[in-house]
Amino acid sequence: MSSINAKTYESISPVSVAFLGLGVMGYPxxxxxxxxxxxxxxxNRTAAKSEAWLAEFNASGAKHTHALTPRAAAAQADVVFCCVGNDDDLRSVTLGADGAFAGMQPGAVFVDHTTASASIARELAAAAKLAGIEFVDAPVSGGQAGAQNGMLTVMCGGDAAAFAKAQPVGMAFSRAFTLLGESGAGQLAKMVNQICIAGLVQGLSEAIAFGQNAGLDMNQVLDVIGKGAAQSWQLDNRGKTMVADKFDFGFAVDWMRKDLGLVLDEAKRNGARLPVTALVDQFYADVQHMGGRRWDTSSLIKRLK
Incomplete structure (x- = not known):
């Protein structure tokens, strides 16, 4: 069974691309x-994952390939996409003798889908410019399901000309691929996204726990309020699994804490006051201590039961 779900692809001329990092997002x-x-x-750092990907996507006779270093992967690519874990992982695949930047052709574009800091985006944009290549920071929202369905929302920062080269290719896995400003703007927009989610999930957790304590049929209640002003993606996609006490899927608590750490660090720099976000970050620390490091972020409700 394929790791991706059917999608109608916009017809554009095929190009040579590289993809660095075949995790739960990058693989699909x-x-x-x-x-x-x-x-x-x-x-991929673990070559077995690259080999598994090739076995799946060359099954129809295609001739995709894998490389043993980021530099080798990027050598013939017009666009290099990347989705790794954090700032340090990103440096490891871009910089140095075996990094992608050393192998990229002049004018090629590096598109980074890692959720990382705005400062690393600006650092790598400057390094790319010196190397005669282009860089777009492009974190995504939509989770594993969005990656599998090819329906991710991509928030981009960088030069407009570089974005214009990357956008039609990146639409293969996206429903929206939008330039929001100069280098770092994509990462800052992703931080805004995570601030919104943190507050929404905590509010939904409190609402469901309250309703359960009150003796309500919460599945029925969610159906009703989901047709009104309380509707959200979190309510639609996580409400009933929260009622059912199911959290073995989705965006892991460990990942959310990493993201909220980036948010809180940036807030210290720009002076933003984030009292609710800081509190929810500590609530996620409680979930980690409960053994929920890999639970879905909707597991905030576990603290309330």
């Missing part, structure tokens, strides 16, 4: 690029 994202007709070279 790279798959959509292959299914859209692009020539894909993949790189």
């Amino acid at each position: 994202m790279a798959g959509h690029l292959a299914q859209a007709g692009h020539r894909v070279t993949v790189y």
Whole structure:
């Protein structure tokens, strides 16, 4: 069974691309690029994951390849996509003798989908410019399901010309791929996204716990309030699994704490006051201490039971 779900792809001329990082997001994202007709070279720190990807996406006779270093993967690519874990991981695949920047052709574009700091985006944009290549920071929202369905929302920062090269290719796994400003703007927009989610999930957790204590049929209540002003993606997609006490899927608490750490660090720099976000970050620390490091972020409700 394919790791990606069917999508209608916009017809554009195939290009050579690389994808660095075949985790739960990168694996299906790279798959959509292959299914859209692009020539894909993949790189993953654990080569077995690259080999599994090739076995799946070359099954129909395609000739996608894998490389043993980021530099080798990027050598022939017009666009290099990347989705790794954090700032340090990002430096490891971009910089140095084996990094992608050392192998990229002049004018090629590096598109980073890692949720990382705005400062690393600006650092790598400057390094790319010195190397004669282009860089777009482009974190995503939509989770694993969005990656599998090719329906991610991509928030971009960088030069307009670089964005224009990357956007039609990146639409293979996206429903929206939008330039929001100069380098770092994509990462800052992703921080805004995570601030919103943190507050929404805590509010939903308190609402469901309150309703359960009050003896209400919360599945029925969610159906009703989901048709009114309380409606949200979190309510629609996580409300009933929260009622059912199911959290073994989705965006992990560990990842959310990483993201909220980036948010709170940035807030110290720009002077934003985030009392609710800081509190919810500590609530997620409580969930980690309960053994929920890999639970879905909706597991905030576990603290209330």
